[in-house]
Amino acid sequence: xxxxxxxxxxxxxxxxxxxxxxxxxxxxxxxxxxxxxxxxxxxxxxxxxxxxxxxxxxxxxxxxxxxxxxxxxxxxxxxxxxxxxxxxxxxxxxxxxxxxxxxxxxxxxxxxxxxxxxxxxxxxxxxxxxxxxxxxxxxxxxxxxxxxxx
Numbered sequence: 001x002x003x004x005x006x007x008x009x010x011x012x013x014x015x016x017x018x019x020x021x022x023x024x025x026x027x028x029x030x031x032x033x034x035x036x037x038x039x040x041x042x043x044x045x046x047x048x049x050x051x052x053x054x055x056x057x058x059x060x061x062x063x064x065x066x067x068x069x070x071x072x073x074x075x076x077x078x079x080x081x082x083x084x085x086x087x088x089x090x091x092x093x094x095x096x097x098x099x100x101x102x103x104x105x106x107x108x109x110x111x112x113x114x115x116x117x118x119x120x121x122x123x124x125x126x127x128x129x130x131x132x133x134x135x136x137x138x139x140x141x142x143x144x145x146x147x148x149x150x
Contacts (some may be wrong), residue, residue, distance in 0.1 A: 008033035027057035
C-alpha cells in the first residue's frame with residue numbers, strides 16, 4: 001500500500017502550470033511538516049515536495065498561500081531524471097489525491113462554524129464540508145499485534 005497523509009504549512013505560494021502536451025494543470029509546492037519533538041527541544045521540520053494535478057491543482061492554487069496549513073492525502077512517487085548537463089537527479093514527491101483546509105477561516109486555528117474547519121477537495125471527492133472542531137484525531141495502534149499478518 002502506498003498512502004501518505006501530511007499536514008504542514010506551504011513554504012511559498014503554489015503556482016499552477018499547464019502541461020504542453022494536453023494543457024492539464026499541475027501545481028507544485030513544498031510543505032513544511034513539523035517533526036515530533038520532546039518538550040524543551042528545538043523544533044525541526046521536514047520539507048516535503050508535493051504535486052497536484054487537474055482540478056485539485058487549481059483548487060490549491062486558488063485557496064492556499066504561503067504559510068497556510070494544508071492537509072494532503074496521496075501517494076509517494078520517485079522521479080529519476082537527467083538534466084541538460086547530464087547530471088542525474090532523484091526526487092521523492094507526494095502526489096495529491098485530496099487536499100484539505102487545516103486552518104480555520106482567515107488562516108488561524110480556531111473553532112469556527114462558518115466556512116471554517118476542514119474543507120476538502122480531491123479527484124475522487126468534490127464535496128466541501130465544515131466542522132466546529134479543528135483538531136485531528138487519528139486512530140492509534142493499541143499494541144495488540146496478534147492479528148497482524150507479519
